[in-house]
Amino acid sequence: MAAKNVLTVRNLRKxxxxxxxxxxxxxxxxxxxxxxxTGPNGxxxxxxxxxxAGLMPPSGGEVLWNGARLxxxxxxxxxxxxxxxxYGSLSVQENLAFFGGMYGTLSQDRLQELLELVxxxxxxxxxxxxxxxxxxxxxxxxxxxxxxxxxxLYDEPFTSLDVDGRQILRGIxxxxxxxxxxxxxxxxxxxxxxxxxxxIRLEAGxxxxxxxxxx
Numbered sequence: 243m244a245a246k247n248v249l250t251v252r253n254l255r256k257x258x259x260x261x262x263x264x265x266x267x268x269x270x271x272x273x274x275x276x277x278x279x280t281g282p283n284g285x286x287x288x289x290x291x292x293x294x295a296g297l298m299p300p301s302g303g304e305v306l307w308n309g310a311r312l313x314x315x316x317x318x319x320x321x322x323x324x325x326x327x328x329y330g331s332l333s334v335q336e337n338l339a340f341f342g343g344m345y346g347t348l349s350q351d352r353l354q355e356l357l358e359l360v361x362x363x364x365x366x367x368x369x370x371x372x373x374x375x376x377x378x379x380x381x382x383x384x385x386x387x388x389x390x391x392x393x394x395l396y397d398e399p400f401t402s403l404d405v406d407g408r409q410i411l412r413g414i415x416x417x418x419x420x421x422x423x424x425x426x427x428x429x430x431x432x433x434x435x436x437x438x439x440x441x442i443r444l445e446a447g448x449x450x451x452x453x454x455x456x457x
């Protein structure tokens with residue numbers, strides 16, 4: 243059995259100007275876990291994910307991956323932001339091919355596999371700009387999976403997804419469990435019903451007492 247990857251967040255802080263967004267966040271999680279990060283707007287959830295992904299520097303503390311502090315390799319992390327962040331003038335398959343080329347994982351088989359997984363293969367030649375918001379979200383999820391990441395970070399991934407899209411995402415969360423650590427921001431825990439997950443709740447930049455629990 244393969245050794246588990248371990249993410250350690252230790253006393254993580256982030257300050258923007260006079261505002262302290264995160265005030266000493268600490269937790270540990272390992273591959274095989276699904277961690278739901280919850281809390282009210284402004285609690286620091288998105289900032290936490292961006293710091294873990296290495297998209298912004300912390301003001302203090304550290305993020306460790308298997309004990310190393312040198313940051314996370316780009317290919318190691320799959321990140322689904324609150325906005326899909328696609329190239330609107332490129333087709334569905336061109337968007338995926340672009341990121342596959344960056345990750346060094348581009349192949350026609352892989353591209354087709356992911357587009358079929360998220361239900362977009364029939365739309366592969368359509369410009370991303372003409373897709374519905376929910377279909378763009380599906381493409382963003384496929385893009386995050388392109389590099390076979392060991393760490394998947396989702397910021398409100400159920401946003402704009404229809405019933406079929408939510409079922410597709412639930413299937414991905416379940417299928418990726420044995421191979422990856424997944425952290426997911428959501429305001430709607432009901433979307434995770436039936437899936438084993440652990441909740442970390444933030445309020446005002448801190449993990450609240452009892453806010454690191456399993457469900």
